[in-house]
Amino acid sequence: MSIEARFEINKGDFKLDVDLNIPATGVTSLLGPSGCGKTTLLRAIAGLEKSQAGYLNVAGDIWQNADQFVPPHKRPLGYVFQESSLFAHINVRSNIEYGYRRLAEPERKISLDKAIELSGVGHLLERKPGTLSGGERQRVAIARALAVSPGILLMDEPLAALDAARKQEILPYLESMHDELDIPIIYVSHSTDEVARLADHLVLLDKGKVIAFGATAEMLTRLDLPLARGADAEALIEAVVAGHDDEYSLTYLDFPGGRFTVTQKPLEIGKTVRLRVVARDVSLTLEHQADTSILNIFPVIIDELIPVGSSQLTVRLLANDVPLLSKVTRKSAALLGLETGKKVYAQAKSVALLA
Amino acid sequence: MFNEADLTALAITLKLAGVTTLILLLLGTPLAWWMARSRWRYKFLLEAVVALPLVLPPTVLGFYLLITLGPHGPVGGLMESLGGRPLAFTFTGLVIGSVIYSMPFVIQPLQNAFEAIGRRPLEVAATLRASPLDRFFTVAMPLARPGFLTAAVLGFAHTLGEFGVVLMIGGNIPGETQVVSIAIYDHVEGMEYAHAHWLSAGLLLLSFLMLLTVYGLNRRFRIMQS
Numbered sequence: 001m002s003i004e005a006r007f008e009i010n011k012g013d014f015k016l017d018v019d020l021n022i023p024a025t026g027v028t029s030l031l032g033p034s035g036c037g038k039t040t041l042l043r044a045i046a047g048l049e050k051s052q053a054g055y056l057n058v059a060g061d062i063w064q065n066a067d068q069f070v071p072p073h074k075r076p077l078g079y080v081f082q083e084s085s086l087f088a089h090i091n092v093r094s095n096i097e098y099g100y101r102r103l104a105e106p107e108r109k110i111s112l113d114k115a116i117e118l119s120g121v122g123h124l125l126e127r128k129p130g131t132l133s134g135g136e137r138q139r140v141a142i143a144r145a146l147a148v149s150p151g152i153l154l155m156d157e158p159l160a161a162l163d164a165a166r167k168q169e170i171l172p173y174l175e176s177m178h179d180e181l182d183i184p185i186i187y188v189s190h191s192t193d194e195v196a197r198l199a200d201h202l203v204l205l206d207k208g209k210v211i212a213f214g215a216t217a218e219m220l221t222r223l224d225l226p227l228a229r230g231a232d233a234e235a236l237i238e239a240v241v242a243g244h245d246d247e248y249s250l251t252y253l254d255f256p257g258g259r260f261t262v263t264q265k266p267l268e269i270g271k272t273v274r275l276r277v278v279a280r281d282v283s284l285t286l287e288h289q290a291d292t293s294i295l296n297i298f299p300v301i302i303d304e305l306i307p308v309g310s311s312q313l314t315v316r317l318l319a320n321d322v323p324l325l326s327k328v329t330r331k332s333a334a335l336l337g338l339e340t341g342k343k344v345y346a347q348a349k350s351v352a353l354l355a
Numbered sequence: 356m357f358n359e360a361d362l363t364a365l366a367i368t369l370k371l372a373g374v375t376t377l378i379l380l381l382l383g384t385p386l387a388w389w390m391a392r393s394r395w396r397y398k399f400l401l402e403a404v405v406a407l408p409l410v411l412p413p414t415v416l417g418f419y420l421l422i423t424l425g426p427h428g429p430v431g432g433l434m435e436s437l438g439g440r441p442l443a444f445t446f447t448g449l450v451i452g453s454v455i456y457s458m459p460f461v462i463q464p465l466q467n468a469f470e471a472i473g474r475r476p477l478e479v480a481a482t483l484r485a486s487p488l489d490r491f492f493t494v495a496m497p498l499a500r501p502g503f504l505t506a507a508v509l510g511f512a513h514t515l516g517e518f519g520v521v522l523m524i525g526g527n528i529p530g531e532t533q534v535v536s537i538a539i540y541d542h543v544e545g546m547e548y549a550h551a552h553w554l555s556a557g558l559l560l561l562s563f564l565m566l567l568t569v570y571g572l573n574r575r576f577r578i579m580q581s
Binding site: 046047048071072073074077078079081083085087088089090098099102103144145148154 | 475476478479480481482483484485486487489490493494497498500
């Protein structure tokens with residue numbers, strides 16, 4: 001099952017010209033700088049933006065081709081806008097029920113209760129949108145979109161208008177949605193952090209064109225893409241909770257390249273989690289250092305190196321085929337004789353648990 | 356206080372204002388909606404036409420209507436050939452004149468209200484399975500409620516005060532086309548100042564109360580929304 005989208009849209013100086021084939025499962029993030037066309041692409045998928053030439057096939061249903069254009073209200077989708085855009089004249093409950101009421105009985109696969117529960121808005125139902133905080137409003141907008149039992153959920157930077165604290169308040173709901181509902185999500189973002197937490201696949205856009213598409217972990221560490229070259233370059237690693245060490249308050253997380261040791265978290269054994277390892281925090285040694293305070297050390301093979309600026313290099317490493325990034329100075333690279341294919345040890349000074 | 360002729364004039368005035376407002380809301384809503392949403396490049400022509408009665412002397416408007424609706428005019432002539440009466444000097448003629456005369460007072464507030472909503476709420480409704488008509492009735496109309504109230508009251512109040520157009524096409528037929536503003540004029544001409552006072556004060560009070568209602572309700576609506 002996949003989503004095939006071809007659009008050509010001219011808006012004054014800006015031209016969106018994309019030809020995409022993305023899986024109709026999991027979270028696919030459209031990532032790129034502002035003005036790259038990611039919102040326009042999302043709107044075109046929803047049918048809110050008409051394209052001169054277009055083709056859209058969502059999991060086998062033609063939504064647009066040369067002969068037909070299915071209007072937005074006949075597309076089985078949910079849309080969460082950047083600003084929550086709740087209907088100001090009705091209360092939260094009526095907002096959430098608005099789309100639900102317009103579904104035929106058999107289309108109601110997600111119950112109102114489920115949509116309300118997943119978004120955590122049960123206590124807000126009788127309030128008017130004007131009395132809600134930004135984070136609450138956005139959660140209501142998410143509940144409203146879920147209540148139409150969408151075949152695909154389109155989200156346009158749902159967290160962009162919120163401060164860091166509000167983002168942290170919403171992200172867990174998005175994650176539980178991702179885990180509990182089998183709905184493909186297309187998520188527009190300009191934040192690598194959000195993408196690392198949520199996205200399974202990544203579409204990189206720039207100036208109206210798709211520059212790359214692939215699995216998030218792969219895309220974050222591809223040295224030919226801007227993500228891995230930036231100061232905040234990071235690798236994303238999926239690991240499984242292997243056990244806890246109560247004596248030292250630690251949790252062990254296994255991934256194909258070895259075992260991460262992190263401060264203890266109340267996680268069930270066997271649960272899959274995402275880890276973020278920032279390139280800046282990864283140093284390289286030729287020998288396995290025994291006399292170091294760093295616990296997370298893995299044997300890796302150097303896959304590729306590229307210069308970043310005049311003094312630095314970004315090194316792509318493979319820990320049993322799982323990519324990691326490291327930033328080293330050009331001088332260190334020369335002293336250690338780093339080159340493609342060389343076996344070294346990567347020391348990760350810090351690891352962030354994403355979910 | 357009011358004599359019988361005054362009361363009849365008052366009744367005709369209120370009926371005229373009511374019918375005119377109703378017609379304008381029915382015809383003006385789709386037109387204002389279209390004008391608020393359309394990107395047609397010659398839309399400004401239509402906007403200028405709608406605004407014309409704001410600046411045109413009522414006698415000019417009345418004059419052209421008289422020509423058109425009278426027995427020798429295109430509309431009046433047609434009515435006559437169909438076996439009807441020409442529309443000049445009838446209540447129907449007055450309604451036609453008033454609809455044109457008060458048109459901007461209804462259409463402009465509606466257009467502004469629709470424009471103020473913006474596209475977003477309607478796009479949201481579209482992604483929530485609402486058809487265009489459904490979106491109009493469940494999103495655009497309720498959100499434009501203050502605009503409707505303003506439009507209705509301004510249209511009504513403006514028609515109440517109509518003089519020039521009525522004089523030109525309605526004449527001054529008591530019991531049929533004599534409205535309050537003309538009755539006042541007659542009283543003054545006949546030196547019946549007491550009657551003129553009562554009617555004038557009546558219109559003043561009515562107009563003021565209606566405007567108070569609009570501004571009061573719109574203020575409450577804004578507070579409710581924020």
